[in-house]
Amino acid sequence: MxxxxxxxxxxxxxxxxxxxxxxxxxxxxxxxxxxxxxxxxxxxxxxxxxxxxxxxxxxSRKIDSAAQWLVDSPSAQQATPSPVARFRSKNLEDLGVEWVADVTCSIGTELAHLHQAGIHAVGADLDESRVRMASHNVPECAVVRADALRPVVDAPVVIADPARRGSSGRIHRITDLMPPLPELIAAHKGRELAVKCAPGIDFTVLSQWAGQVDVVSVDGEVKEACVYTPGLQAEPSGQLVRRAVVLRGKTCLVLSSTLPYESDDAAAAGPAGRYIFDPDGAIVRAGLVRHLAHRHGWWQLDPRIAYLTGESLPGDGHSEDIRAAGVRAFRVEEAVPLKKLKAALTARKAVRLEILVRGVDVDPDQLRKKLKLKGDKGGKKEGTGWSVVITRIEDSAMAFICTAL
CATH class of the missing domain: 1.10.10 (Arc Repressor Mutant, subunit A)
Structure with a gap:
């Protein structure tokens, strides 16, 4: 409160x-x-x-130094995670940006990381208490009370984070953001913008004004889509560039729509190989599954589904390499039609089960109850835990019994 x-x-x-x-x-x-x-x-x-x-x-679970900051419950929930703000600041620094106005600065997370990157940053917020908290949290930066639609700081680059939740839940339409994205763009005409939006934003509505959209995840959880105007494109191309930014621990994977990929559906998919890969949500939401497949010599199980498959693991196959590649990896032990899954798992004395589903109307929790796995009646639990990847291949629902790597 x-x-x-x-x-x-x-x-x-x-x-x-x-x-x-x-x-x-x-x-x-x-x-x-x-x-x-x-x-x-x-x-x-x-x-x-x-x-x-x-x-x-x-x-403190998401913001560096939060143990010493002034923060309340709403700002703690809404704050941009430090890894995301740190990446954005480094991105702007690499582009040569020297001065930024954060016009919805809240308690100062972005300001802190911009300052650490050596960028002169000024904050603004309409909420008086947020202004006071940000001034306390980041005393190195000036913070003023101002409406995001009435700019008072003449910085060449503007960061904004319109409210992405309303009374009915998460907002995906740019016209429903608070303030609405079209009004925000008009208010800062002539400046470059970096606007944080919900990850599920429709990219087609951005093409008239945006140059790049970064879909960012932290430790497997998609956090935001940040939309940049053309002057802030990391890879100038004359068209909207989609990037997946996968942050896991100290690793950072950036995939771009400018990378090669297989555009033909028939050539993009094929039978299951030795391994199945579940791409990070940022890669899926950025529409870069096939770009990732091209990089590693993998292919899709079905051209409509985001699961990838292949004969080799990324890098040397160590867990660090797998995580850094932006995927979870599974070694395929057996493939069966979904209706024969229970018999296959019973034969393997399965007791512990992880279920992943794409493209099939199956609720993992309900399926787990329906399977009623009893495992080895002798009480031996070794080797009885499996991961099951369920997906649609053409018109058939298939289940792959796997060992998670």
Missing amino acids: PYSREELDFLLSNDQAVTYAADLELSAASELKDLTALQKLFGQHARSLVELTRSRRVA
Whole structure:
């Protein structure tokens, strides 16, 4: 819950109280005891201390240095993860960008990473409490209160993060963003823009003004699509470039639509090889599955489905190489029609099962219950866990019993 002006005044001027609250457990079991102690010591400010402590703990999972930042629950949930902001800042630095205005800066995540990259950054936000929190969190950067549609900073490059959730859930249409993307573009005409959008954005609506869209994932979870105007294209091409940015630990894979790929459906697919690969969600959403296949000499099981297959693993086949290639890899042990899956798993005494599905109307949890696997009645559990990849090949539902690598 956002802070009132009085609560922010208290948090900014009472480090001892903030430190005291940070040491509390604040679990479901200890909440009443902890809250009573805070109320006894700090009266009406107990609520803001609990809010700050819990929000910092949430934010620390995604933001560097969040343990010392001012943050509330909404900003902790909405904040751009540090790996994503770090990549964007490095990307802008490589393009020679020297000055940026973040016109929806919130608590300052982007500002912090822009500053670390040596880029002069100024923040703006319409919410007064966000402005105060960002000023505290990133004192190296100036932060002003301003409407994103009424620019007050004349920077040549603008970063914006319109609200991507409304009362009905996640927003995918650019006209429904807050502020709407067309209005944002018009307000900053003549400047280069980097606008964060939902990963499911329709790329076809971007072609008239965008030069590049980066779909970014962190540790297998797709976080955002960032749309750049043509002047911020990493690979100038005269057309919209789609990139998948896969961030996993210290590795970074960038795939681009400018890379070669097999355009013919018949040539792009073939029978299952020794391995099946499940591409990272950023690669799938950026429409670069075939580009990844071309890079490694793989092919699709079906031209309509994102699963890839091949006879070789990426790199030397180590787990680090597989992750860095932006895929999960599975060694195929057996392929059966879906209706014969239970018999095949029973013969293998399967008890633990991971189920992956594309292109077939199957709910993994319901299927797992329906299979009623009992495993080895003798109690031996070794080797009884499998991964099952279920997909449609032409008009048939197939199941591949695999060992996950």
